[in-house]
Each structure stands twice: as C-alpha cells, then as structure tokens.
Amino acid sequence: MKETEQSRTPSDARSSPSTTHGHVVSFHGVRYQVSDVARAVGFYTQELGFRLDHQQLPDFAAVSIGPLNIFLSGRGASGSRSMPGGQRQEPGGWNRVVLRVEGLEACIEELKNAGVHFRNEMEVGPAGKQIQLEDPDGNPVELFEPAQRAH
Numbered sequence: 293m294k295e296t297e298q299s300r301t302p303s304d305a306r307s308s309p310s311t312t313h314g315h316v317v318s319f320h321g322v323r324y325q326v327s328d329v330a331r332a333v334g335f336y337t338q339e340l341g342f343r344l345d346h347q348q349l350p351d352f353a354a355v356s357i358g359p360l361n362i363f364l365s366g367r368g369a370s371g372s373r374s375m376p377g378g379q380r381q382e383p384g385g386w387n388r389v390v391l392r393v394e395g396l397e398a399c400i401e402e403l404k405n406a407g408v409h410f411r412n413e414m415e416v417g418p419a420g421k422q423i424q425l426e427d428p429d430g431n432p433v434e435l436f437e438p439a440q441r442a443h
Contacts, residue, residue, distance in 0.1 A: 315399035320392035320436050321354070321361030325383045329353050329366040336362065348418075363390065370417025371434070388424065388432040396421050396437040 326332040329350055336342040336355045342362070347353035351368035354361060365372040365381075374380050393399050400414060400423060411424040411432060420438040427433060 314402060315393040315395050316391050316435075317394055318392045320390040321363050323363040323365055323371055323386075323388055323390055323434060325372055325381050325386045326364050326366060327383055329364050332364045336364070370415050370419075371422055373412075373415055375412050386432065388434050390422075390434045390436050393435045393437050396423070396435060399435060 324332070329347070329352060333344060333347060333353045333355060337344050340357070342355040342357045345354040345356050345361070351366045352371075353364045355364065356362070363371065372381050372386075396414065400410070403425065404410070409426045411426060414421055414423045418439065420436055422434050422436045424432050424434050
C-alpha cells in the first residue's frame with residue numbers, strides 16, 4: 293500500500309503491541325474478492341464516492357472513504373491465491389477483516405501453538421505478507437504485515 297494510507301491512520305489507532313493482544317496493532321482494512329477490479333473501482337468511486345488510493349490493474353486496487361479501506365482483489369492478487377487444497381477464493385465468500393500485525397511469523401507460531409486453525413500458509417506479495425485464519429465459527433480473518441518501504 294502507499295505510504296499515504298499509513299499516514300492517514302490516526303496515531304491512537306496504531307496501538308503498540310504492548311497495549312494490544314500479541315502482535316495485532318490495528319485494523320487495516322476489508323478485502324473483497326472481485327471478478328473485475330476496474331469495474332469494482334468504478335462502482336466504489338463513481339457510485340459511492342470512495343477515493344482511489346492505489347491500483348495495479350487488472351489484479352488489485354485500494355479505495356477508501358474516511359477511515360475505511362477496501363482492498364479489491366482480482367484473481368492475480370496475492371490476497372486471492374487458491375488455498376493449499378485448491379479451493380479458490382471467490383467473490384462473496386472470501387471477504388474478511390484484515391488486521392495489521394508486526395512480526396507475522398512469530399504471531400503465526402503463537403497462534404498455531406494456541407490451536408488456531410489457519411486456512412493457508414503465509415503468502416508474500418509486493419505490498420507485504422498475509423495469512424488467513426478462522427474464528428471459532430469458521431469466519432475468515434487475515435493477518436497482514438506491510439512490506440518494509442525505503443524512505
């Protein structure tokens with residue numbers, strides 16, 4: 293994601309790991325699987341008044357309104373890759389909360405040791421690293437650690 297996304301997050305929303313549970317530091321956004329990223333961008337920006345923050349067509353775009361970030365992931369996005377068993381992430385069934393974390397690998401180990409069920413292994417893409425887990429009811433939650441950016 294662009295640095296502007298990070299800079300508009302209120303400082304109080306960026307709690308340090310010591311004030312949160314483990315490695316989760318803040319809410320990062322909501323990911324929607326979409327079949328046509330450009331069409332989705334048009335809908336959110338033209339119909340609902342979202343701002344286009346970033347796009348890498350045809351695979352990915354990020355739109356926002358106020359504090360809400362929506363990540364529109366097409367088939368080629370790292371956040372849309374098939375699960376280890378071959379199950380494909382499809383629009384309407386793979387939408388999830390994305391929690392920003394620090395130290396993703398350590399966080400994964402701690403959660404595995406606690407018996408949390410993961411849907412996949414960690415994926416790495418240009419924007420960072422992510423993995424999906426399930427809450428007790430099977431709802432997906434994504435843990436995301438942004439890539440380090442040179443300043």
